[in-house]
Amino acid sequence: MGRLAALLMLSLWLAFAAAPLAHAQLASGPAVTTDALEPPDYKSYERTAARAEKMIEDRTIVTPALEKMRGYLVEWRATLLAAQGINATRITTIRQQIDALGPAPADGATEDAEIAARRKTLTAQLAELQAPVIAAQEAHRRADGLIGEIDRVLRERQAAELLQLWPTPLNPANWTAAASALSAVAVEVFEETEQRAGTEAARDQTGDNLPLIAVLTVVGMALLWRGRRLMEALSTRLQEHASVRSGKVWALLVSIGQIVLPVAGIVALSQAITLTGMTGPRGTALVEVLPALGFFMFSANWMSLRVFPKADSQDAPLKLSAERRKEGRFYIVTFGWMIALDALRLTALNPAESDNAATSVLVFPVLTVAGVLLARIGQLCLVHMRNDTEADEPTTYRNRLIGLLGRAAIAIGVIGPVLAAIGYVSAATALVYPAAVSMGLFGLLFVLQTLIGDLYTLATRREDSRDALLPVLVGFLLILAMTPLFALVWGARLSDLTEMWTRFSEGFQLGTTRVSPSNFLFFLVLFAIGYGVTRMFQGALKMSILPKTRVDLGGQRSIVAGVGYIGIFLSALIAIKSAGIDLSGLAIVAGALSVGIGFGLQNIVSNFVSGIILLIERPVSEGDWVEVGTTQGIVKSISVRSTRIQTFDRTDVIVPNTDFVAGRVTNWTRFNLLGRLIVPVTVPFTSDSRLVEKILRDIAEAQPLALLNPPPVVAFVGFGGETMMFEIRVILRDVNFSLQVKSEINHQIAERFAAAGIAFSNAHRDYLARVAGEAEAARLAEEEQAEAMAALREGFLLQGLPSPEAAKRSPDTDAKDTTG
Structure with a gap:
């Protein structure tokens, strides 16, 4: 328990987590x-x-x-x-x-x-x-x-x-031993003080130090009485009146004074008592432990205000009501008192000298209260989980962790006192107090992450940047840094951590070389330097040297990319050699793995080699208009694995480099911008074909981008169902403008045909007119037949005969009479 108390006092400084590791490195590092x-x-x-x-x-x-x-x-x-x-x-x-x-020569050889x-x-x-x-x-x-x-x-x-079984604290026979142990300590302290007070040396010391004792007493009482409240009020005022970004940071930093000032007051009082010279060995030990006890209590109070704040506007790790937060503050403060009481017991009663029965009885009440408090804090975690999760939404990962911690705290809070009641006091102590201290470390982790997020928000001057990448990474590093603390809390020895660091410092065997963290760090530094030099040289080539040459833009980019790959390879090679890493022992392993890698990474290696070929031969460059399979567009970038093409729909298509080397590629603009444009034109049979050809040739030759050598061609290519088909074929100076030229030609065709009275093909329209005429004729025939039937029916009625329809329906009517 003494180690746990000391760990709680030092948990506010993360340097404690790194101190054992640094010591181990100095003591046992290579x-x-x-x-x-x-x-x-x-x-x-x-x-x-x-x-x-x-x-x-x-x-x-x-x-x-x-x-x-x-x-x-x-x-x-x-x-x-x-x-x-x-x-x-x-x-x-x-x-x-x-x-x-x-x-060396073989056997028998010389x-x-x-x-x-x-x-x-x-x-x-x-x-x-x-x-x-x-x-x-x-x-x-x-x-x-x-x-x-x-x-x-x-x-x-x-x-x-x-696993040691102690006398059960529930046995009344053991209560006497506990009472005797406490009374013995009280009597010993009283007798020491009385004996010291009766000596002239102690009275002289008190008299000589009386002014200093008075000053320390007044200062200590003032700090204890008003220090914590003063810092709390100042923290609240800073958060209310300062800006949103800086107020939280300053409020948190000032709130640490709620621990520092009261503890300083206790230090002043303990020093005043020591200066009197009235305390003996046991009394001096109790006085010296008072600052640590005060630190436990005031740290618990500070942590309670951070985890369960009074104001609803303050950040809190748990979503609880004001009443529940008040309960949480009470539980944490009370737990601080329990730790202080147990630390006082350890100081007053040396475990090596006290009876097991007395220790068991004295530990049990404090341990039971601590277990109940731990269980209640666990219940608050479960309440937060219910409050922060809607009925129709899944539980977040963070809430699942909080729920798991809450259930574990409840279980430990119940099991610990039960074990202590049976007599397994050491096991119960090793469960309850580490669990409680771990909960405190989780609270401290939340406070530090909040501080880092607020500092990042203050530095970037944004509204809220806590979820940005940098604060999240720093929070992750904090968790790693606090891992040794959790290990120490749960019973790991400091030597265990130093041993782990020693194993890590010794490194691992790679080939015939042992690679240690220092070698790896040296390798990273050299590689980073080489990479930086490569990037600087690439920048000089791109901005200063290559623009002054006759190499086109695509070639310049290829040269810059190739220099980058070569520089990275050389940087890695030099760094490996300088770090002393011998990879010759891995040659056999690399040879065995090369077969599997050859099959598994066949496509990747093929694309990589194809990318190198593209960069060297440059059949395709950035800015070219290419057609690969069914993909057509402008090449935007070429890497060692793939090429990015932006289609004319403004979508990016990633094409493997193997398709450019092994497949059929059409490059419209690689070596020149000349290209042929074909414009189809369809006219009815009734048009004058010679006139149509003349008009189309005039339009083609009038285009500014059309070459006159070879001249444009107007071809009468064939007949359709009811049409004649022509094509305009021109060679353009810049094929990139083919769509604009085609559109302009169509506009001029429409204008010239309209002026010359030439109609476009109307076969579809004639078909629709014919279908409509046939439908109209059928309708007129039906109307004439209906009129004839009406006249016939009227004639039958005038002669007193039944209508033709009734005659058809009657079976008794003679056919002769009916027709007669």
Whole structure:
């Protein structure tokens, strides 16, 4: 619990998360390889390693002693890792000399005596130089193994401590031990104070420091009485009167004074008490812990106002009503008091000296209240989830996480006190307090992300930029930075984190080279420099050099693109070589993978090669009017994989480069802008074909963009059903204007034909007229037949005979009489 309390006090500074990692890097990071390194003192290391082996076998060794020995081994491991670089340059040179002699002869074969002697001498030198390196490697593996064994022992002890069954706090027989422990501490503090007050030295010290004690007391009381309220009022005023962008930032920064001023007041009071000289060892320990207790309580109060703000207008991570937010503030503040009480218990009662029964009884009430508070906070998370989700909409990812945290908090808040009641006090403590501190860290993460978003909004002068890319990335980095804090809260040892950082610093094996983060960083820096130089050279070519040459625009862009690819390749090659990464060991693996890559990336490689061909041969350039398959338009850009064509409908079509190299491509404007235009014209049979031809030739020759050599051609190409078909064929100086020229020719044809009395084809119109005439004739025939039938019916009625229709319907009527 003491470690958890210390972590909560330091959680406001994210540097705490990076401190162990930086320490590990300094303590155990690989040193720079140099031939100037001196071999380590292996005799001293052997004594340390032997003592560590005995401590591992001895189960009675206390945990602090094991951790101290582990620290010694970590230092030795770093030294031995650096010693592996001894004679590195010389070893590399001799290996190159041996390689220069050629491969060693096979069994039974011989080689020149001089070469054999030289090979033998170099091999002996290489073995002599590698001896300290091999010794360092062996000792490094031993140190690494011992560190792993110590970590295993410490983890086993930690697990055994968590599963230890203590006397149950519900047994009244154990209450006496708890009361006795508390009374013993109170009596000890009273007796120490009484004894110190009776000494002349203490009274003289109080008298000498009385003015300072009075000043510290007044300042401390003033800061405790008015400091927090003053900062809260100032924060609210800044948020109300400052601008929207800056008000939130300044309000949050000033609100930290709600922690700083009261804690400073407690520090002043504790210092005043210490200056009196009236406290003994136990009393001094209690006085010294007062600032930490105050930090817990006032930090909890500050966090409650950030997570559950009083005003509805303030940003809050949970969507709750004002009443629910008030409950949340009460729960967090109360939890701060519980942590302070438990920290006070740890200071007053040393766990190593106090009875397990007394510790169990004293821990249980505070732990139970903490569990209830944790469960209630979890319920507020579920209330937010219901308030922020409509009935007909799915739950967002953020709300699902909040709901999961809420359910976990409720479960831990119930399980923890139950375990403590049974007697598993360590396990309950390891559940409840880390869960509560984790909830506090999530709240702190929300506060920091809000601050970053407000700062970004203030810097960019926008209304609200919290959802922009940069604040989101910084928030993600914050989560990564706080991961070590979460690990420490949940029981990870600081040595576990340093060990992880050591493994990361050592890097990984790539071929015959071990690549560490420093090598990778060096590679990135060199590659970035090379890439920057390449881009600068491309800019100089594009803006200064190439425009002064006779190379066309498409060729200039191809040259700039090719220089970019070559520069990137050379930058990567130089960076790999300079970083010391040897990829020769990957040749076999690369050869095996090349077959699979050849099949899997066949299309990509084909398009890449085709793109290079396009950039070199340049059958197609940017700005050309091309036709590839069914796609026709203007080439806008050519990359190594594809070409972007903008069609005449203003849509972009991405065409693979393979289609340009392996398929049939029509380039209308690549080498010249000349192009033929064909305009079809259809006239009726009744028109004068010679007159039509003359008019069309005059129109074609009058076009400004039409070439007169060869001259335009007007061809009588054939007959239709009721028409004659002509074509105007002209060669244009710029085929890009073919549509405009065609439109102008059609306009002039309509005007000249109308002036000459030449009609266009009317076959369709004649067909419609004929169909209409036939329908009209049929209608007139039906009307005449109806009139005849009406006259006949009238005649029958005058003669007293039935109508023809009635005669047809009657079966008894004689046919002769009916017709008669």
